[in-house]
Ligand SMILES: NC(=O)C1=CN([C@@H]2O[C@H](COP(=O)(O)OP(=O)(O)OC[C@H]3O[C@@H](n4cnc5c(N)ncnc54)[C@H](OP(=O)(O)O)[C@@H]3O)[C@@H](O)[C@H]2O)C=CC1
């Protein structure tokens with residue numbers, strides 16, 4: 001074989017194909033491999049004018065075509081497929097070679113894989129990539145974990161192909177072992193929450209004000225010109241203005257209303273439960289997708305009494321669209337704040353040093369949740385890297401103060417009209433719970449102590465207490 005490729009990509013479906021093209025367009029010679037050779041051949045047949053590709057039919061041929069130390073990017077489904085590909089390549093590699101898993105792996109799998117491969121003298125980098133098909137081609141947001149030395153060698157190439165915002169690449173070393181995949185997982189959890197909130201705004205505009213999809217697309221377009229400017233808002237207006245070619249109906253009216261999920265949102269919630277972080281917005285988003293898919297439950301419950309069908313009119317409708325904009329912005333702040341808290345907690349639990357300002361900064365471009373307000377989140381964490389919650393940063397506390405009357409009105413009207421708004425409601429409850437002087441958790445402690453002698457702490461004294469409920473009802477200090 002003549003010239004060697006600088007880097008290889010194995011797994012040439014939607015993401016791998018475009019990542020390989022992105023690398024080639026930036027002047028890097030790319031070796032190509034796919035389980036089924038046809039995809040490799042198609043890529044070379046269609047895009048060989050974009051750069052240098054070295055097509056390989058077998059794993060051995062692929063490995064042989066790479067310069068040393070070899071750098072192999074995997075872009076295959078998480079779980080067994082990733083293990084299968086790693087197992088295929090590992091015996092063919094040599095000390096110092098690097099495997100980069102750029103799929104949506106679970107961070108605990110990434111920790112396991114890095115440990116196993118480092119014992120064989122191989123470097124393993126678990127790397128989150130976001131931006132979908134278009135981002136992979138034109139510049140994604142890249143979240144690499146793994147050893148710092150591996151990033152030192154790999155970083156310039158990754159930064160070259162990443163999205164750029166204000167001249168800065170949307171790529172940074174996130175932290176050791178699974179940190180990159182952990183942050184990508186939370187990114188996807190926030191993505192779920194953001195999508196759910198936008199969907200609720202659409203539902204309220206449609207059912208609460210009687211607007212049609214085209215009008216809602218226009219409303220979203222106008223919001224997208226302001227503080228809600230984001231990729232998800234932009235594509236939502238595109239989707240809402242799309243008309244189905246077969247029926248002439250709005251696209252959104254001919255799509256089955258059952259949202260699917262591949263699993264990263266669920267992982268985020270499972271991880272948050274383990275860490276004890278209340279990510280209520282992401283939780284509601286995951287459960288809302290699940291509920292939408294429960295045709296059995298929905299069929300059984302359809303026709304139960306309710307108030308659905310009423311539309312706001314006259315003075316009641318006045319300003320309601322603006323209220324929804326406020327509620328959306330406030331709820332979005334809460335969802336992102338919760339996600340960043342999960343990253344903070346994950347960093348403590350897994351001993352990663354994660355710069356939250358840097359994470360917010362690389363999410364400003366390339367990724368699915370890119371949004372104007374990530375500039376403010378970046379600035380907030382740069383002002384105070386240990387910020388307990390984004391809600392406490394002045395730029396957000398002021399926005400929440402300004403939004404809260406509208407936010408409360410939206411949640412109340414949604415309940416009155418029978419329009420489900422779990423994302424808006426849970427975000428408002430979270431805000432109210434965090435700012436409350438006292439929570440009813442005191443009663444829960446009493447209940448626990450009553451039935452299980454689980455003890456409680458008091459506000460007026462140090463120590464742990466148990467009340468003799470069946471006797472004279474007096475507290476006893478527990479040692
Ligand atoms: N699609 C998206 O927008 C995004 C996806 N991701 C992640 O990137 C990765 C790739 O996603 P995507 O491009 O959508 O493709 P898919 O997740 O659909 O994966 C398809 C690719 O994986 C290969 N593959 C599947 N199973 C195996 C196996 N057991 N052994 C070897 N190869 C296998 C397929 O080969 P073959 O052609 O032979 O079937 C094909 O190249 C996933 O982890 C995904 O979660 C990350 C960000 C965005």
Ligand SMILES: O=C(CO)[C@H](O)[C@H](O)COP(=O)(O)O
Pocket residue numbers: 104129130131132188191260261262263264265368
């Ligand atoms: O990683 C992504 C974007 O960042 C993928 O698009 C994500 O897998 C989509 O998730 P789901 O299918 O669960 O909606």
